[in-house]
Amino acid sequence: MKYPALLAFPDLLPRLADFDAIIDVRSPGEFAEDHLPGAINCPVLDDAERVRVGTMYKQVNAFEAKKTGAVLVAHNIARHIETLFIDKPKDWQPLVYCWRGGNRSGALAHILAKIGWPAIQLDGGYKEFRRHVNTSLPELAARLHYRVVCGTTGSGKSRLLQTLAAQGAQVLDLEQLAEHRGSVLGGWPSAPQPSQKMFETRLWQALRQFDPEREVFVESESKKVGNVRVPEELMERVRASPCIALGLSQTHRVALLMQEYDNFVRDPATLVEQLECLVTMYGKERIGLWQEQARNGDLATLVDELLVQHYDPAYLKSIERNFGQYGQALVIDLPDISTGSFEAAARQLHPA
Numbered sequence: 001m002k003y004p005a006l007l008a009f010p011d012l013l014p015r016l017a018d019f020d021a022i023i024d025v026r027s028p029g030e031f032a033e034d035h036l037p038g039a040i041n042c043p044v045l046d047d048a049e050r051v052r053v054g055t056m057y058k059q060v061n062a063f064e065a066k067k068t069g070a071v072l073v074a075h076n077i078a079r080h081i082e083t084l085f086i087d088k089p090k091d092w093q094p095l096v097y098c099w100r101g102g103n104r105s106g107a108l109a110h111i112l113a114k115i116g117w118p119a120i121q122l123d124g125g126y127k128e129f130r131r132h133v134n135t136s137l138p139e140l141a142a143r144l145h146y147r148v149v150c151g152t153t154g155s156g157k158s159r160l161l162q163t164l165a166a167q168g169a170q171v172l173d174l175e176q177l178a179e180h181r182g183s184v185l186g187g188w189p190s191a192p193q194p195s196q197k198m199f200e201t202r203l204w205q206a207l208r209q210f211d212p213e214r215e216v217f218v219e220s221e222s223k224k225v226g227n228v229r230v231p232e233e234l235m236e237r238v239r240a241s242p243c244i245a246l247g248l249s250q251t252h253r254v255a256l257l258m259q260e261y262d263n264f265v266r267d268p269a270t271l272v273e274q275l276e277c278l279v280t281m282y283g284k285e286r287i288g289l290w291q292e293q294a295r296n297g298d299l300a301t302l303v304d305e306l307l308v309q310h311y312d313p314a315y316l317k318s319i320e321r322n323f324g325q326y327g328q329a330l331v332i333d334l335p336d337i338s339t340g341s342f343e344a345a346a347r348q349l350h351p352a
Helices: 009-015 028-033 047-059 062-085 103-115 125-142 157-166 174-178 196-208 232-239 250-260 262-266 268-295 299-322 339-349
Strands: 005-007 021-024 094-097 120-122 146-150 170-172 216-219 243-247 330-333
Touching: 005 009, 009 125, 047 062, 062 103, 094 103, 094 125, 103 120, 120 125, 125 196, 125 232, 146 157, 146 232, 157 170, 157 216, 157 250, 157 339, 174 196, 174 216, 250 262, 250 299, 262 268, 268 299, 330 339
Parallel strands: 005 120, 021 094, 094 120, 146 216, 146 243, 170 216, 243 330
Antiparallel strands: none
């Protein structure tokens, strides 16, 4: 085969895990929005350079823009080879892609091939990958059978899913993929949420690896998990699926939430700020009282009141309206929040 070889996206799927590296040469901003699973970012033009060359195309002419672009691309490719690829063996096989499989990926793939590496360039680039994700997500969602873990806030749904996954069950953890706990106070403290495109790529990667002959456990989420939306086709399938009603006492729910939201325990000021988003629902007076509880470190009382007055009424109304089989749900009552209790519940749902 002559290298660099051009590979069409349908031919890529069976080989996606076979490459020694998947190299995205787009700018860091493009890469941050979304990229192929497992890709590394080796931009041949960074964000500022891409703007500079693009502006020259529009305001000067294509010839001047290409000259400037060639200098920048050559410098960047040389740096990547020197710092990232210089120690790779001769049989190292990278897949290289850009937005449409054109000049940017072609430049790097050409040089890698001239060195002697069997470089592959993705025909159609990220644009073709994105088209495939859009068209295949509904099909992937429809081929699977789901069991929905339901329960009020703090009942341990996410922890049960994690335990099920550890015991070998197929689990679609939407909150993990969205990097958000799904509630108004549920943002992860360590990182922003992924873009909508990246969330859908993560969903695509998870769904395509599931065995259709085995059930998939998923939590009873709303259509939005923080700022990202669950695709409609997946949401419809999940909401029409058999349910599990997870129960836990109020005292243990408060204790579990204190564990899971320990960032608020360590930094009550953040919770005080977050509570402002509930002012339109409950008014300044009630929110002021909750904020005072947070400032005073009376978080157990605050969590208890938030459950009773905010989370529980909203969840119960939503679950009955949106999950048609909830009335026939399998009931599992957890005695406490110990590891053993969650492991026992997981074995009941997914016997080894």
